[in-house]
Each structure stands twice: as C-alpha cells, then as structure tokens.
Amino acid sequence: MHLNHLRHLVALAEHQSFRKAAEALFLTQPALSRSIQALEQELGVKLVDRDGKRNTLTAYGALVAERAKRIVFEVKELKRGVELLQAGQLGTLNVGLGPTPAAILTSPFLTHMASHHPRMQVKIARGSVDLLVQALRNESIDIAAVDRRALVPADDLAIEPAIRLRGGFMGRSGHPLTTRASIDLTALRQFPVASTPLSDELARRLVEQLGPDAHPSRLVTLNSEDIPGLLDLVEATDTLFFGIFACARARIGAGRICEVQVQPHVERFGEYALVSLARRSTSPAVEVFRGFFRDNFRE
Known part of the structure; x- marks a missing residue:
C-alpha cells in the first residue's frame, strides 16, 4: 500500500472535491483519480461515490480515510523525530561518570542540557x-568518563585518548601547614587525608615518590567517591584532600582552598578517558556529551 495513495484519500476527504484536493496536492485531477482508483483496487472496495461534481466517501472510504489520517500523521511525526534526534534535540542519553568527572562535569553538563537540549531525557549514573x-556492557549507560588508569582494556570497549589533569594535595586557606616553609610526608600525616578510591598504578607512584607511608592504605583516612562532600569537609576542618585540582576550581579561584606542596614536590596528573562499547552505533545524543566533555573537561 503506497503512502501517497493514503495522503490523496485524506486530502479528498478534507476537501470533498477532486478539483480542490488536486490543487492542494499539486496534482492534476486525472492523476488524483487514478491514485484513488488504485487504492480501491488494492482494498477491493469502493471508497468514493462519484456523482457529477459531488464526491462522497462511502462507509469504507470514511473508515479508510480516518485510519489513513492517523498513519499520515505518524509518518510526519516519525520524520520530525528523526530530524530532531539528528539535531540532538530529542532522544535519551545515559551517561556514566567516575568520581572526578562527576565532580567537574555534573552541574555544568546538566545546565547545558537544560538550556540547549531541553527535550532530551538525560540520566547520569555515578x-x-x-x-x-x-x-556499559549491560547497555544501561551509553558512554562513561572514567579514570583511565583504573580501566582494564578489553576487545569490547572503545577507549578514547586520555585527557591529563594536574592533581595533588589541597587544604583550606589558613591551614596550619601553609605556615611551614617545607612540608614533608610526616607533617602531612598529622592531619586527616581524604581522597577517592585510587588506582593501583597511582598508589605505586605515590610510594615511589614519597615512600611506603604514602600508600593510600596508610595515608588516606577518609575515603569517598563524593568529591564535593570531601571538599566541603576540607573547607570546614584541617582535613587535606588528595585529588584533581580542577574538582576544586571554583573554591581555589575564590581563595577558600589552596595547594599544599609536599616535598619532594612532584607534578602529579590524573588521566581520564571516555569509554563506550566497541562496534556500537553512536547516537547524536552521545555526540552531544562527547563534544561537551572535550570542551569542558580541562584545567
């Protein structure tokens, strides 16, 4: 059954005239008449009573026209939905964020989506x-931003190039350690140290750079994936935070939190990457997040 035949019957039902319907469809009357006849032949019933200038739908014609009207509408909505999906204005997006990406991106990304893609349904898993x-493997999220060093490569995962962000120790403005000319690990361990779960690779590097007491199992006394909550604690107490400076960008800019350099001082970096299922088609919604990540996940 041709969709155009249904469109033509709907137009005839609306205008109740072959001439007016043909003009609205930019067809000749003979072409419209042939289209209706083809539909009648396919269905095996008479759809229109032709009586001179008067054209009346039969009972069959009224039934088919009513159903055809809904079909034509749904086809229009289908095309419109595809166009909106292609433009990133419609659809669903399920994003996974590790602790550091969540601390940096959650609020800005939700603000961006509410402002620029208000009809898209967005869910964030942390x-x-x-x-x-x-x-990802259960397909309950579409893409994830995670710590690259804690990610085990696998054939079914597509891992994008990592982005490096500077990290280290932080404390509140006016912390007792800020008055010392030199801060070593012994001085650092006099205070609570908060951090997220750290990868084995990062733990090894801390031990290599600062000694056995720098292993997270000894050094970190407060462990949580809630980085904003840990930073609130840092501002309110003498707790120190070990993590990525970009997580505290606004607090550092406002002078409420500052870097605490532990000797020997070594530049420390976190590596974060986007990961998705390999060989899976990428939706326009995922591309929206991917572009936002590239533009905003930075120092």
Missing part, C-alpha cells in the same frame, strides 16, 4: 570504574 564498565 560509580566506580568497574560498575560503570558493567553498566
């Missing part, structure tokens, strides 16, 4: 790398 990879 958790460890292992949980987010499992969610």
Whole structure:
C-alpha cells in the first residue's frame, strides 16, 4: 500500500472535491483519480461515490480515510523525530561518570542540557570504574568518563585518548601547614587525608615518590567517591584532600582552598578517558556529551 495513495484519500476527504484536493496536492485531477482508483483496487472496495461534481466517501472510504489520517500523521511525526534526534534535540542519553568527572562535569553538563537540549531525557549514573564498565556492557549507560588508569582494556570497549589533569594535595586557606616553609610526608600525616578510591598504578607512584607511608592504605583516612562532600569537609576542618585540582576550581579561584606542596614536590596528573562499547552505533545524543566533555573537561 503506497503512502501517497493514503495522503490523496485524506486530502479528498478534507476537501470533498477532486478539483480542490488536486490543487492542494499539486496534482492534476486525472492523476488524483487514478491514485484513488488504485487504492480501491488494492482494498477491493469502493471508497468514493462519484456523482457529477459531488464526491462522497462511502462507509469504507470514511473508515479508510480516518485510519489513513492517523498513519499520515505518524509518518510526519516519525520524520520530525528523526530530524530532531539528528539535531540532538530529542532522544535519551545515559551517561556514566567516575568520581572526578562527576565532580567537574555534573552541574555544568546538566545546565547545558537544560538550556540547549531541553527535550532530551538525560540520566547520569555515578560509580566506580568497574560498575560503570558493567553498566556499559549491560547497555544501561551509553558512554562513561572514567579514570583511565583504573580501566582494564578489553576487545569490547572503545577507549578514547586520555585527557591529563594536574592533581595533588589541597587544604583550606589558613591551614596550619601553609605556615611551614617545607612540608614533608610526616607533617602531612598529622592531619586527616581524604581522597577517592585510587588506582593501583597511582598508589605505586605515590610510594615511589614519597615512600611506603604514602600508600593510600596508610595515608588516606577518609575515603569517598563524593568529591564535593570531601571538599566541603576540607573547607570546614584541617582535613587535606588528595585529588584533581580542577574538582576544586571554583573554591581555589575564590581563595577558600589552596595547594599544599609536599616535598619532594612532584607534578602529579590524573588521566581520564571516555569509554563506550566497541562496534556500537553512536547516537547524536552521545555526540552531544562527547563534544561537551572535550570542551569542558580541562584545567
């Protein structure tokens, strides 16, 4: 059954005249008449009573025209939906964020989506790398931003080039350590140290640079994936935070939190990457997040 035949019957039902319907459709009357006749032949019933200038739908014609009207409408909506999806204005987006990406991106990304893609349904899942990879494989999320060093490569995962962000120790403005000329690990361990779960690779590097007491199992006394909550604690107490400076960008800019350099001072970096299922088609909604990540996940 041709969709155009249905469109033509709907137009005839609306205008109740072959001439007017043909003009609205930019067809000749004979072409419109042939289209209606083809539909009648396919259905095996008479759809229109032709009586001179008067054209009346039969009972069959009224039934088919009513159904055809809904079909034509749904086809228009289907095309419109595809166009909106292609433009990133419609659809669903399920994003997974590790602790550091969540601290940097959650609020700005939701603000961006509400402002520029208000009709798109967005869900954000937060958790460890292992949980987010499992969610990818279960297809409950579309893409995830995670700590690249904690990610185990696999054939079914597509891992994009990592972005490096500078990290280290932070404390509140006026912290007792800020009055010392030199801060070593012994001085650091006099205070609570908060951090997120750290990868084995990062733990090894801390031990190599600062000694055995710098291993997270000894050094970190407060462990949580809620970085904003840990930073609130840092501002309110003498707790120190070990993590990525970009997580505290606004607080550092306002002078409420500052870097605490531990000797020997070594530049420390976190590496973060986008990961998705390999060989899976990418939706326009995912491309919206990918572009936002590239533009905003930075120092």
